[in-house]
Amino acid sequence: MNPVILPDAQWFDLAPEGGGAPYRIFLARPRVAAPAEGFPVVYMLDANAGFATFVEVMRRGAVRPQATGIREAVIVGIGYPEGDDHRARRHLDYTAGPSEETPRQGAAHPHGGRDAFLAFIERTLKPRIAALAPVEAVNATLFGHSLAGWFTLDVMTRDPAAFRTHVAVSPSIWWDEARLLEGLALAQGTAVRAALMVGEWEQALSPWQQGRPDAGEMAARRARRAMVDRTRAFAALAAERLGAQAQVSFELLAGEDHASVLPSAMARALRFALAT
Template sequence: MNPVTLPDAEWFDLAPEGGGAPWRIFLARPPGEAPAAGFPALFMLDANAGFATFVEVLRRGAVRPAATGIGPAVLVGIGYREGEDARARRTFDYTTGPGAEAGRAGERPTGGRDAFLAFIEQVLKPHIAREVPLDPARQTLFGHSLAGWFTLDVMARDSAAFRSYVAVSPSLWWDEARLIEGLALPRVVPPRLSMMVGEWEQALAPWQAARPEAAEMAARRARRGMVARAQGFAARARDALGPGAEVQFEVLAGEDHASILPAAMARALRFALAGAPAGDAPE
């Protein structure tokens, strides 16, 4: 049996400065010569879940950029090696401390947010830039669920790290107060922010109502308030970031927390690539 492969895509493991557990890095390159300033790049968290899908969405859209709003870009995925406890590592990487439901999440370690961002900024970005020319002014961070919380936290507190931020179904309930506090911090350039959440993330979808765990699911969704919190945070971000910022918010009809990821990918790419400097839009 011949395995299916992604042309012009690869993976490798990259460790932080000073050693430690590496991350599994995925890289997909666009064809052709890079623009003078370098290619735009989107950095995807939790890349073990959906990197190949993201690559296909990007490449299919780039065939007709005038119709799709999606042009050539570099896609960088950050994930974990096979055999690792990815849930434990991501809980550590994406957080600054225990969340509001720490007891429910078990005893997984938290608090690795700063070290993870330092790895992205000091190790990963320079490494990728040596492999393919990147435009430092056209880089986007994409995160879903708890990675969406991390995305919003970086946007609020270290906004110069990326030009654009896409948070899909962000777990604001983890520590919403920290995110709100971060919005009040000063920044030189207002970031671009896109937030998306599924219609069925705060209530049961019709196909879920008969499941044995439906009552537990409904209680958890009501408690976390994914849709209302996301909408409220987007409104706060518009006010706090000022008129120079671009903030988009969308509820995706028919999607829940699991199904929203592929539905959000084309929108994320269109938003990220719309951040091109004047006169540099895809043809």
């Protein structure tokens, strides 16, 4: 079989300064001439799954920006090399400490690497991307889903200068809600832009999940984590605490659950991120 190639895209592995396990970096460049100020850049977490889809959503939308609200951008995906334990590494990278569920369930993976991961993005990855593509330094977006969504909100509240825009899809606020709420107090008066999205069926069983053998366990977990209620409430509180200079939006995506929401969120995320 002939492989399908994503044009004007590449990947490479990049290790943090001072050593450590490398990350698999995916880079897609626009196929048009760069504006004088450079292109906006969107950093996508968990890029092993969905990078090509995200790029194609951007490119298809940029064909008719006046209709879609999406324009050309540099897309940078941050993932992990094949053979790595992606689940374990993301639990480490995306968290500042243990989950609120850890006392009940125990810690399945290491956690608490949030500061080191952000340092890799800021000190190693961003300079490399700036050397490879004409990017607009002050117009960067961070896009994360699930636990990466928690990381996105934590960066927004505690390191707001790192990114202009933050898109958190189905953020796992339940992981450490107290830290995120404390972060909002630190971020008061900051002109951040944030879009929060969550699927309709992330807090209760969808109709097609009702008959599963594990339906009871799934329903209890979803009720406990309260993804919809927590995301809606955090967005409302963020809008109140951050003030008029911030831009905060919330969107409930009809018909989607935690696993299916990502493709539906991509165009909305790009429209928000790339708004002029």
